[in-house]
Amino acid sequence: MTKYDAIVVGAGHNGLANAAYLAKAGLKVVVLEKNPWIGGAAVSREIQDGWIYSNCSYVCSLLRPEIFRDLDLSRHGLQIVPYGGGVTCTSSGDILGNYTDHDVQRREFARHNARDGDAYHRYSTDVMRQCRFIRPLLLRTPPDPTSFRVRDIREMVYLSREFAKLGEQVIYDTIRFYTMSIADFLGEYFESDLVKAHLSGSGIIGTALGVYSPGTAYVLLHHYMGEVDGSSGAWGFARGGMGAVSKALASSFKSFGGEIRTDCDVDQLVVRGGKVRGVALANGDEVHADIVVSNLDPKRTFTKLVNEKDLDPAFVERARNFKIRGSSGKLNIALDGLPTFPALGPDNPLRFGDMHFIDSLERLERAYDDWKNGTWSKDPYLDLLIPSMTDPTMAPPGKHFMSVFVQYVPPKIHGRDWTDADRDAFRDTVVEQIARHSPDFKQLVRHIEVRTPRELENEVGLTEGNIFQGELTMDQLLFNRPFPGYAQYRGPVKGLYMCGSGTHPGGGVMAAPGANAAREILLDLRKPNTVPEGWTDD
């Protein structure tokens, strides 16, 4: 049996990015994927003939341009197409839209509140200050603040210096941004409840927190720090669906001589003499390598992949308590035509973007209360897009693919497992909310794929179906992600590494965790680094 230099468990986008950088450095690398397809949560699947579903993740902004360029993903077929627009439809039939034109956007806010039109300007400046601070950190390994190693101290000094450069006032703003609730944060800029509700959606997507929960302002930042071609905070579609990202990464990986095995379910990490020796497959085979990189989430890695006896009990406890809460669901819908939204009118360019139907902070918070109480939101926050309006590859001409992300959806219903009846009732809740704003929507529906945390966990392997591989709260960010003392991609067993979104800088289709983990592995192997540095002063 061939021995590899490294095994990557899981062919998610981070696993593939990690594998690509290891292979680029000359390592013999194999990626093992349990599903018959690759991509993890960045997949495109043709479940309905002629329709391509971005089954899980559905839009792209955070993918690091440094990696895109460095791995030559364009040559490997990846194209990111920006979409404009985005709108919140109110229950009274009005709208609040996102226009890319500065003056049009100002008028749109000013329609609802004269001051808020101008306040948006100040708000954007403040958010940009934070994005500018955080971006260079994405492709860096977090230091261990408790360590006295030269490298950690040097990195702490670097961070302190960057922090100090912000100036006293922005430093305080930064602390506030990382700790406040999105509702309080927006309240310091805006007066209109609709404006606040419209903007706060980014503070709760994928997160088991409400708009009034301290900590959600950071989640908003996490959604804003991306870009499309230098346009900060812009989002786009991967042409051909999010699977195109994984496909391009896989192609890049293979161009460096990498190997991917699908339908290859890894059962357990093989540890001998306190060192990683490879993995045992579900079919009984073993694959050998001295380095194993887990693209699985930290909880799954340390409660399923690694045998408990190979771990310190305190560490197992830490892994069990890792906050990875299912809070989101998704409907993928094949449509026989383009549904109309009367509030928008037929020619409104906002339709090309993300649509929402919750118009107040209280409705958003009540949606969270439902989740806390063990059920899906009865009046959920939807992030609805029709990618086929922009990307002609997603559905046959004249037909459409609609992606509906739903917040909040719990991993269990009142403590018990989801049933198919629950799933159908959940689907109906979502469909009804859309139908209230689109009278012809229901007749156009040809097929719906419903994804609750149950489906996300069973298929993708995300514990509880958490899309970020772990909550983005202070206790699980930077040097605390995934666990204090283990934020540098190394696991507690020699030769074991982590490369998923559960590590710094976290979730979203960024590929940064995979790249950062590769840099650490190459450092341990004393191989030349192949991972690019982050661009500064974007």
Added chain:
Amino acid sequence: MTDVQPANKRRDDKVVIIGAGHNGLVCAAYLARAGREVVVLEAAAQPGGAAVTREFAPGFRVSACAHLLYLLDAQVSRDLALESHGLKMARSNLRTVALAADGGHIVHAGGKVESGPVSPADRAALADYHARLQRFARVMGKQHNRRPPRIGGGDRSDLLGAALLGLDIRLLGRDDMREFLRIAGINVYDVLEETFESPLLKGTLALDAVLGTNLGPRSNNSVLTLLHRMSGTAGGDYGAVALPAGGMGTVTAALAAAAQKSGATLRCSSPVARITLEGDRVSGVQLESGETIAAGTVVSNADPARTLLQLLGARHLETGFAERVRHIRSRGTAAKLHLALDGLPEFTGLDGALLGERLVIAPDPVYVEHAFDHSKYGTASPEPVLEIVMPSVHDRSFSPQGKHVLSAIVQYAPHDAGAGADARRGEFLERILGVLGKYSPGLRRQIVATELLLPADIEREFRITGGHWHHGELALDRFLMLRPVPGAAQYAMPLDGLYLCGAGCHPGGGVMGSAGGNAARAVLAAGSTA
């Protein structure tokens, strides 16, 4: 960032202190001891602010707001010799009794479970949990008497201050430091779920974290508020609870005596209408009576919003600073219930000997969270949580012979409960009595008089914005150098001669006196450099 250090002024400047709350009195005492001429102006007829003992029904007295002592600053107690001025504890190290409707109460103190249906695992976990939080609370406690450092600005003393803070955290050791950095920003619910099994134990510990705050157990920052509550040793040890003999009024009476003995003048029934200005600095105050008092230094024990936006007025401040003050979150949610009882009540299954302890109704953390949920939307909890103390068990000065006083902090009753709040008072009282009745079925029949103070009442009576006990939410974005507002955390306000000394400043709320002492040092430092 604007430098808020005041211009240097004459040493012999007269100081007016607005409000004879505990911090105002501490500040007065320190300044008077340093030879400054100090006048303390109090709106009420007696000193003490919200730390007072007063009669609420003929013959029945009670600590009107805060009713237990956790945080009184040890250095202040020592410096001002409060014991010599009459302060003593009726009880220290009070036990906490987590009440269970079925009588399966849990009694614990200092991390030790004394009785109740608690598994060995939970008993061990509580000991660990308590010891760990005490270690963290000790780090917080070390900051009480320090001026919060400015970060990214300021001078060498600020750098030193920041370094000291970093060192304190560092000295926790690697594992504790990691755990501190992990949990300091999160919520107590998650920590309790990680640590304990018993819902009742978790419920009562959750309540400790959210008392007096506009947070639920699942709200991030609730570990911070818990650590803050535990960061003093007035109750006997870090996190321990004491009951002052004679109630909270004794604390402030001792402070008032200390201040007066040091030479400070105390004028009660003298509400301040506004802070007066001369050019670009304060010149004194004007009372509601119209009388003006000239002073080169004005120190306000009123909350920051009241001081700066009402007594001074936003127009006398720069726009950005005034906006930051306006954004201070001071939405009070804690109500206070006082019952005059014609005898000692009985709680199902509770040994009568424990009636003098701290009784808590918070059966599980989800119950507490649900109580909080309603307050988010401006309505009072249908099933509130309570912290109950019966001071008359220890101290006969509270009630006539044979009769008793029940004092309870009740949450959540949001300040903005809207029009008709008074009409809802009766409804809320019924809900509270309904909850109490589940634990003490006979209680209702023993009631001879009732007083319920809602946050709006507390705002009116004690002149605190929003009726918020801590003069503004304590949270990571309102902590240390961010309290009361970023850039003005060193007690001097960006208006020459004006200082804050109340709970709105570092280190925050609770009957501490630390802010008053720190403010006094800031005033003296400004004067001594002249």
Added chain:
Amino acid sequence: MKPEMNHKLHFRTAVYQTPFHPRTSALNVLNEWHRWKDYTTADAYFDETLEYAAIRNACAVFDLTPMTKHRITGPDALAFLNRLVTRDVAKIKPGRVGYCVWCDDNGQVIDDGTIFHLRPGDYRLCSQERQLDWLARSARGFDVSIVEDTHDVAALAFQGPTTCAVLKKMGLAGVEKLTPFGIGFFPFAGGELMVSRTGFTGDLGYELWIEPGRALALWDALFAAGADHGIRPMGTHALEVSRIEAGFVQAGVDFLPADAAVRIDRTRSPFELDLGRLVDFTKPVFTGRRALLEEQRRGSRYRLVKLDVEGNKLARSSYIYDRARNVVGTVTSAVWSPAAKTNIALASLKMPWGRPGDELWAEIYYQRELQWAKVMARCRVIEGAFFDPPRRRATPPADF
């Protein structure tokens, strides 16, 4: 806000036309336009050189409608404005206009503009950027009403040596008595025309303010009266040349508005923009005062200077070097001054550079027939405007 802007289908018209558009579009034979906030505005109409020449030789008309305008009234209007801006607004008497800047708490300039004291206690504030949010924040604690009325007021800048003659010919009796920064009201077409002796050209000139419904009547009357006085419409390009000659700064060009600065060290204080004369510390409070006092104590970081650049190559965006070839600043605006026949520039220099007599050099890249060349040009710091004709201040003005 105009009703059509307040409709949810406003996106269909991303850019609006000013009330003068029927005339400006007819005259704009070049069909060259760009965006100015909500409106389209002409770059040039026929020949920008001739348009500039009209400013300095005859008279030229510029459509000023898109300028952001606010009406500020109420018992505390003066107190509010005095807390907002750095200068003493009490000195701007009714019927007078004052140039002003306002700062954030750090003493960094948010914007500049003009305060028109229309009638006792009734003010108009014109700004380069939108300011409603900042004005509303600054208004807390004051009994004052602030309404943005940009769209309710049509305005023309009318600049050049023959402007007074034209206005007199239009029948504005007594307009010649207006001193610089004076305001007059005149009956016009059944309504009221407000005339202020203000402008952005550093020359004799006026600004005309009228309700949108009478805008075309104003335009027509002006052009009829000006026919024999060399009247021309002018676009932004011509205005820009005269603006730099006059030494006026522009937000977003010569300084970054403080509330738009992502990189916080990019902002400037009034002192750093050579606008220290607008800072009045005798006022007990205004936003930025404490920081500016501190700056006065510690010294400024930058200085905005007017440079006379040797030769004729434009120093646009040039680095400025000291004698030892260290970079000491950059040019923010540069133009060939047709009036002064000088190669001029505004530059922001690090302190202490920029004193009269300092040896400074501009690194100029220029292109001739697609070939780039570089030259180091010696610069001389000059004081006062590059071009400052006495007619700018003469009252009554001559007819040409």
